[in-house]
Amino acid sequence: MTVGIHAFGAYIPKARLQREVMARAYSWFNPSLASLGQGERAIANWDEDALTMAVEAARNALTPEQYTQIDGLYLASTSLPFQDRQNAGIAAEAMHLGNDLHTMDITGSQRAGTSALLTALQIAVGNQRNTLVIGGEKRQTKASSPLQLTSGDGGAALLVGPGEGVATLVGYATQSVDFVDHYRGQNQPFDYVWEERWVRDEGFLKIVPSAVRQALSNAHVAAAEIDHFCFPSPARRVADMLAKTLGISDSAVRDNLQGRTGETGSIHALLMLAHALEEATPGQLILIAGFGQGCDALLFRTTDQIVTRGPMKDVKQLLSAGYQDDNYHRYLAINDLVTIEQGLRAEVDKQTGLTTLYRNREMLLGLIGGRCEACDTLQYPKSNLCVNPDCGALNTQVAHSFSNMPCKVNSYTADRLTYSPDPPAYYGMVQFDEGGRAMLDFTDIFSDSELSVGQAMRLMFRVKDYDVTRGFRRYFWKAVPIDNAFDNNGKP
């Protein structure tokens, strides 16, 4: 049974924190951080988490038709928002994939991403099912820790299923070894990390070659034939050393994106794979390896379809169109790494009625509104009586999805009175080109943005509120200004 990757994409948050600023802030405590103080890392906005970034990666990957072909959804991450409420189910609701769906969270190790991909491929082989593998990572890191500089936030998505696709699976291997290079215990926010020289010599350089050799052997492929080698470790020269050990050519070793995004944890191998697929030509061999208490090694060969079927939004554009952020204090504040005076307005109770949420889940998570079958007026939310003053028909509305519709700003403000973790709070009336409107929060407004009436916007799935008392968070859709460089693959 031939199985392959049918769609791929990534999401990288727009803000890129400058490492030089981070290293300088804590050089008084740890001067060796200076050696990591180059380039930039992607940082999630305050209203993004592993789940929202995974959803956005999927939206960047899939064509509208592909949404209807999905049988399963696996969400990979080690920084999922809920420990007991299936996170993949929230993502499925956001993308309105329906209830006939096999959903699962895959977590607990830095190879969660590759393990999710491997499992989905095995399901495709065995059951001929299409599975959307998505992942996101937003790790909590301590100030002055090397991990805070080398890690990054982001998401990736791959649709796998029967058929050759854009890249066909030609072999794989997986090995389990309880090698604890780092760990994060229950109720612990931060990683506990062991000496990196040991991790390199006994971990990367011994465990990875073993799995990769087995995968190559299974595929009857020689290491020298590999065109793209994706190895996600931020540690310097490790991928080069692995290539040398394995006999992979130097030129096949891909950029680990350390200078641009940082290592996006358990999904970084998938992010690098999406990037490699975008740059690959037909007939090329791509090897990815995921490391974490063992190793997954997967080998793909691109097909002719790779030329015509790229992602909806280019990974290259996502990588290059960032906002250079040098506000390290803001990063610390929005990640709860400093205690900030939020003011009394922040104390409003954010309890969510779970009955209310369940009853309105399509409206809230999927941004499903109504279309009146009598007059065709689109409206959000869906209601019993049509809002069109010339219609007003009863019980005529059918579900209509607003999340991918083009829209524009009708009115807006920047509010410094209301509580926001990142003031001012931008919001305004957003009007959909095909009809319908809503007063929505805006997000990803950076200091170089200029809002105006008529400005084109698009919608993103984001965290609406954090209920810190109960550990719950609410999700909803927000409007983001369309940035030509970021959103239209560079085309105006």
Next chain:
Amino acid sequence: MAKGIRDKVAILGMGCSKFGERWNDNAEDLMVESFSEALKDAGIEKDQIEAAWFSTAIEEQHVGKSGIPLAMALRLPYIPVTRVENFCASGSEAFRGAVYAVASGAADIALALGVEKLKDTGYGGLPQRSRGGLNDMYWSNMSAPGSFAQLASAYQAKHRVSKQDLKQAMAHISVKSHDNGAKNPKAHLRKPITEEQVLNAPMIAEPLGLFDCCGVSDGSACAIVTTPDIAAALGKKDLITVKALQLAVSNGTEVQHNSWDGSYFMTTRAASKRAYQEAGIDKPRTAIDLLEVHDCFSVTELVTMEDLYISPEGEAINDVRDGFYDSDGKVPCQIDGGLKCFGHPIGASGLRMLYEIYLQMQGRAGDRQRAHDPVLGLTHNLGGFPHQNVCSVVIVGQQGA
């Protein structure tokens, strides 16, 4: 159309507490303060009042629910007391209840009293609170200034007005209200300000700066109403009667349908049209002598001048700059300082507006008194947000006008 309320009910007495940061008073103290003045003004005994309407909007911050707090504070003799809440139109809503009771013959004399005790939150501005279980899950993270501020961006886009011109007209509005408030001993804010101060003030919600926003105050106001015949029998002369009572409430068109451009109030246009019809007014710009409008923010007052059909659409900026609405202008607006400076204890505000017009029509407005006593006056309240609100328009005037 129904015949309406015109001249069926007269104001017998009114009272208003000092507005402001009444740190040492409870809501009950404020209620007694305004009621005592009104009872004395009406010249009746408390037990002649047969029914009462009690307005307060953010009751969880002070008195709690129901009509009981009013009955207890005033020791009312087991008469009907109805508590009403309709956002910032609550005070006008209480007045409507009392006036309708008298007009229907259900009560000879009725009381409308509003109160709000807001300065117990620990911070400036209105209390931040839930907007309802489902609303909290999808409404934008908006404050009152942030929702009204959007009038500015939409108004600029529609009428092709520069940011500077609009901001300057808004500044004129605030300076004018501070000048008026300075002459009002019951006002919360009594310091004149300059246009420069307004333009350089810290930003609250773009483009509204600190001085574009009204005060948040503690206070109470009330009215005692009866029929013109009973008022005359009680010896009252030069009666002030109710000419129109209108209310318009958003049905979702503004927030859900693309027919509204965000630059004006659909509710105010609907309510004012009906009010002029009810009062028999054809040309409001020349007929109305005095305006007390819901100037929660300077930009609200500006667009309201058009929505009340006083300024032609798109030309309020010119009228404002020409001083048309100043205290010595053709139609003074907020001659008592308005919400901006008299203050805005929500449940009392509609009644406070009537109080000023009532004083002006009787020549009792002290330093603020117009040279010629006004004949017809209009009060206007807006509750909620421009895209989803309650609007009240009340017209009162000299009997027979």
